Amino acid sequence: MANLRRSPFTDEIEQMDPPRKFSPPHFTLFKGDEDADRHLIYYLFKLEILEQVGNDNFTSKGFHNWKKKCRLRVHVGGPNSAHNQALLHCEALMKQGLSFRGHDESEDSNNKGNFLELLKFLADHNEGIKDVVFKNAPENLKLTSLEIQKDLVYAVACETTNAIMFDIGDVTFFSVLVDESRDVLVKEQMAVVLHYVNTNGQVVERFMGIKHVPNTTAFSLKEAIDQFFSINGLSISRLHGQDYDGASNMQGEFHGLKTLILKENESAFFIHCFAHQLQLALVAVAKNHIQIGSFFCMVNKVVTIVGASYKCQDMVRERQQAKVMEAIQNYELLSGQGLNQETSLKRASDTRWDSHYGTLVSLINMFSSVIEVLEMIVEDGVSLDQRGEADILLNLLQSFDFVSSLFLMKEILGITNVLSHALQKKGLDIVSAMALVKACKQQLQAMRANGWDAWLDKVSSFCGKHDIDIPDMNDIFVARGRSRHKVENLTNLHHYHVDLNVIDKQLQELNSRFNETSTELLLCVACLSPDDSFSAFDIEKLVRLAQFYPKDFSDMELTLLEDELKNYIFDMRLHNEFSALKGINSLAQKLVETKRDRQYPLVYLLVKLVLILPVATALVERAFSVMKIVKNPHRSRMGDQWLNDSLVVYIEKELRH
Known part of the structure; x- marks a missing residue:
């Protein structure tokens, strides 16, 4: 890239408002030096990356500190640094004959794209089509033609x-x-x-x-x-x-x-x-409780500042790996394939609340490593703002408030995480989904009624391990950032056991979002479930279910359905092959397998109509x-x-x- 020293782009960019240019010494003292040449690339293709080493010194301000030329190489950084990303953009721009798909599809290119590379591989291994594909066909009929690719x-x-x-x-x-x-x-x-x-x-x-x-x-x-x-x-x-x-x-x-x-x-x-109803219920909890909402904001900031640079990420990995190895040597952890693989913080997605569960689990497992990295950023951060933010987060993370919220939401999301993943699977029938929602509510209710002592033990143990002060539960609670006379004189026990307990709101939202499960249609649907040897079977409700589909069941067929259901349930309970079935999906497949879909066509029609409900x-x-x-x-x-x-x-x- 030595020819970029005074490229045609330079004069054009110098005329921008405001003008952007390098200091003259960059072009004179280092004429012919490869490092100096490459920084013009960053000047032309600057990326908006937080606190990148060098930052505006190579764009608007100019680099003057020629006594420490080594900083130029620090600025270049690793393979994914801002400088090297800018270099890739520049190389892509300078290339001629590129297709809009981002590959050079010319004859001499080493990266023609997946389609042409696979086509060439096929031709190289099949002499019968090699000439037809690349040589004998007219130009616009070759498989390398864009129009032919679209037609295929x-x-x-x-x-x-x-x-x-x-x-x-x-x-x-x-x-x-x-x-x-x-x-x-x-x-x-x-x-x-x-x-x-x-x-x-x-x-x-x-x-x-x-x-x-x-x-x-x-x-x-x-x-x-x-x-x-x-x-x-x-x-x-x-x-x-x-x-x-x-x-x-x-x-x-x-x-x-x-x-x-x-x-x-x-x-x-x-x-x-169902998946989006669950997501909306989880979001409602965070939005309606100020401490939980603030907690997730802090978690996002921690992930952002620790993952802002590859240097910070490498430090986290190194410290976490060292702690894992030490724990294994002390027989505190088991070793083996697939164990102790997590070495980085997971970033949560706003639209996928199951990802927040992974973030919280990784933060708990890597807490001490994250604290050490934040301490390093406070001492050696690249900017005053970054150091200040790291210092604030360091104090907040090492507080009982943060740890209590961390373990509370980890427990709640751990319960709803199973439901979240199940709702994203193919072939889940409506009855099974309703059963999972019911089980989720029961677990949350049990946690609310009997989970306080177990939760407090986990929080206290974690705080003791990481030298975090544990408040006396009988003392008066003092909220951070609030004066004493503006809050009620409530104990720490009341705050953490009652005020912080968001499970009631969680249950309220789940009941509100999943209120459709109480409609007559879905209650009738549940009667088709084969679980527990068809314990929910109810002829009257199943006939009522058929009435929801007037175009599919005539009056005569409704009469026939009642008699068919009597024979059907007797047959099902008589044969052991149907007794262990779980879910309507498995019932439908077993009916087809045993040819009973033909023996009980009206019942099987009901089964299909239920399975069609998404x-x-x-x-x-x-x-x-x-x-x-x-x-x-x-x-x-x-x-x-x-x-x-x-x-x-x-x-x-x-x-x-």
Whole structure:
């Protein structure tokens, strides 16, 4: 990069308002020096990275301290430093003939991108197609042509969609899962997933595509779904369930969409996504309790300041590894494959509260290492602001208030974490989801009633291990930052046992968010559960369940259903192969396996209708994660059709085998 000493970009950037330029000595005293040349790169492509060594000295102020030239090499840093990231941006800009996908696809390139590299690998190992692929075909018919690549992806996407439609068949009922997100160009994209029961009695979710919706009103979303149904030969009369992201910024529009669909098909029941109801309940606890809200703010700041530089991250890893090795040598920890692997703080995601659980667990395990790193930052931080913030966090972390909140939320999120992961799995039926919610509430209730002593023992033990003062529970509680005369004279015991106890609010939010589980429909659904040898079976409620689907059960079929249910339950309880079943999903598969779906067709229809009721939109969420990989800043010009085809082919890749 020596030619960058006075590049054509320099004169243009010097005319900016305000002007940005290096000090003249940088170009004279170090003429020909490789270090001096590379700092012009940082000047042209400065990145906004917190407290990067050198910072504005290489952009607006100019570097003057030539007596300590070694600082230039400190500024360069490791492979992922701000300087080296700027260098990569500069190299990418200087390259000619790059495609918008971020790869040089020229003949002499060593990095043509995954498609062309795999194509070349295939040709190198198959002499029969080598010449056809790269030589004999006309220019615009080669597989290396961008248009041919698009055609191939489109063809595979069509075959994938056809395979899904064949699996659904002409008479299968289904539900639709819909969510929206913005791509890298801030275009609203609506993803559609179909949820149905296949011929083997298995619950299946298939990603059908993504569609740009320039107008995100309820009517526009309904029109987009109608077009989607029309293209794929689906009828809204077969739609028997709908589920949308309740935490979406388009929640109001989705509720309007739900209503529009119900007007056309009263059997398209709406079930609020269980995973998002749980998320909203957890968020409500943090927002409604000032100490818990402040606690999570502190945790985020700790993760940010410790992870702000690779130097801090390396220090945490080194100290944690040393402590683990010492504990293993003292027989305080077990060693073995998969044990004691955590050596870094996990960053939590605002939209995924199960990730907060991982953050708190890693903070507890690495607490002493984090304290040592914060102490080092206080002494040797790169700026006064960073040192001041580290000092404040150091004092707050080593307080009983912080540790008490840390262990309280770790216990609560530990209980809800199991439910959170279960709700994101495929094939979870509505009855099993309701049972998990009930179990979660019972655990929280038990913790509230009997968990105080165990929790206090854990907090006290942790504080003693890390030399943190433990207050006398009978003393008057004094809140940080508040004068004594502005607060009630309450004891520490009352504050930590009553005021800090957010479990009541947690239970209240869970009951509020999951109030749909008490509706008549879902109470009737529970009667199909095979758990405990069909202990919840109730003929009257199951007949009532069938009445929720008037287009699927005629008056005559309702009469036949009652007699069929009597024979069905006698048969189920007579055979041991049905006695150990768990969940309606396993029941459906066993009915198909034993051919009883034909023997009891009306009962099996009820089972399928129940399984169609969606529980969560996890697959839609994963589709958006893939979208951000497929259409990234290097592929920002990717059209909607190509984006849709690429996502269908990638997400449903198992159908290609």
